[in-house]
Amino acid sequence: MAETIISTKDLHLYYGQNEALKGINLTLNEGEITALIGPSGCGKSTFLRCLNRMNDLIPNVTTTGSVLYKEQDIFGPKTDIVDLRKEIGMVFQQPNPFPFSVYENITYGLKLKGIKDKEQLDQIVEESLKAASVWDDVKDKLHASALNLSGGQQQRVCIARVLAVDPAIILLDEPTSALDPVSSGKIENTLLELKGKYTMVIVTHNMSQASRISDKTAFFLNGDLIEFNKTKNIFLEPQEKQTDDYISGRFG
Numbered sequence: 001m002a003e004t005i006i007s008t009k010d011l012h013l014y015y016g017q018n019e020a021l022k023g024i025n026l027t028l029n030e031g032e033i034t035a036l037i038g039p040s041g042c043g044k045s046t047f048l049r050c051l052n053r054m055n056d057l058i059p060n061v062t063t064t065g066s067v068l069y070k071e072q073d074i075f076g077p078k079t080d081i082v083d084l085r086k087e088i089g090m091v092f093q094q095p096n097p098f099p100f101s102v103y104e105n106i107t108y109g110l111k112l113k114g115i116k117d118k119e120q121l122d123q124i125v126e127e128s129l130k131a132a133s134v135w136d137d138v139k140d141k142l143h144a145s146a147l148n149l150s151g152g153q154q155q156r157v158c159i160a161r162v163l164a165v166d167p168a169i170i171l172l173d174e175p176t177s178a179l180d181p182v183s184s185g186k187i188e189n190t191l192l193e194l195k196g197k198y199t200m201v202i203v204t205h206n207m208s209q210a211s212r213i214s215d216k217t218a219f220f221l222n223g224d225l226i227e228f229n230k231t232k233n234i235f236l237e238p239q240e241k242q243t244d245d246y247i248s249g250r251f252g
Contacts (some may be wrong), residue, residue, distance in 0.1 A: 002029035005199050006051060006088075011065035013046055013055065020046045022223040023065065028169075033191065035214035035231065037207065038246065042203035042220040044203045048171050051201065052088035053081055057127045069169075086113070094155035097146035097161075099145040101168050102129075102138050105157055107154025109165040124164050133190040142223065156190060163194075170194075172202040176209065188213050196206035207247060211235050219243045 006028045013021040021043050027155070028034055036044035042183060049055045050067055053074060066073045074084055086109065098105050106125045107115075115121060129135040134156035138149065146157050155175060162170055172191075176184035190201060191213055204210050210217055210231065217234040219227045219242075227243045238244045245251055 002032065002053045005030045006067065006069045008047075008050070011047070011050060011067065011070070012063070013043075013050060015058070016060045016216040020223050021050070024225050026202040026218060026225060026228060027203065028199060029216075030168075030199050031196045032215040033195055033202060033213055035210035035217045035218060036201065036203045037210050037217060038220035038226075040205075040250070043223040044218075044220045045173050047220065048173055048201060048203050051169070051171055052085050052090060054085075054090065076195075082112075084167075086165045087167050088169040088171060089165065090171045090173070091155070091158050091162060091175045094178050095151055095158055097149070097154050097157050098170075100145065101143045101144040102146045102149070102157055105161050106164045109161065113165065114197070118244050120151070128160040128164040130193065131163050131190075132156045133161060133186060133193065151182070152179050152186055155179060155183070155187060159187075159190060163198075167198065167227070169199045169201070172200060174205065174214070177205065184209075214233055219246060221246070 001243055004027050008024050009025050011020065011024040012022055024047060031119050038044050043127060046055065050063065055061050055063065065077065067075060069088065098108060103125055106128050110121060110124060126135065129138060134153055137153050138157065146154060150155065176187050179187065188209060202214065214231045216229065217231045218225055218236065226241045227238060234243060235247060238247060
């Protein structure tokens with residue numbers, strides 16, 4: 001039986017007076033990939049950013065309810081947000097490598113953790129880049145700027161940067177939407193290779209991507225969680241008419 005790693009209970013989020021999330025109850029299991037689908041503005045990226053408190057960076061946001069990570073409420077007063085974001089890492093829609101070398105991108109978080117031993121840093125850099133399926137592309141460019149890489153390579157370096165600090169959960173906000181199909185395919189293959197070792201939550205507009213790589217799928221609409229189930233059930237036997245309409249392309 002899969003262990004629960006994170007769960008939300010009656011999670012509401014408001015941007016000012018606008019209610020963007022309307023009481024979301026969702027449980028994520030260790031080692032699974034969960035896809036969040038739904039039309040633009042439905043709340044899926046907002047929900048994703050709740051899971052490591054990235055919404056704290058947006059002014060005038062109010063959150064109620066709870067997000068339990070390892071049975072502790074991440075909105076509780078004892079939460080260290082820096083530590084939380086090391087354990088629950090994030091990969092964004094646009095590749096966002098730091099404007100320095102590939103090597104320095106990967107070691108950035110490690111140095112913040114106090115790791116200074118060059119041999120250890122070298123080893124983690126290589127392991128992380130290999131895990132992100134980009135080592136062969138960059139092993140001869142480790143000390144060149146990450147900004148010189150292609151978009152797909154930059155995104156895989158960003159995944160490696162998250163992996164380097166050994167997170168439990170990886171959040172991915174449309175990580176392939178800015179990439180060409182070949183690069184997108186490489187990212188998908190990377191995520192499938194990482195599956196089981198990490199818990200992943202991916203926001204995607206790409207229905208075929210969700211069906212290919214995820215174990216479970218959650219369908220959001222207008223701030224509500226309409227349906228959450230095994231991916232094959234969502235795509236082949238949706239229980240809600242709104243889910244069926246969205247998946248079959250009748251709206252969205």
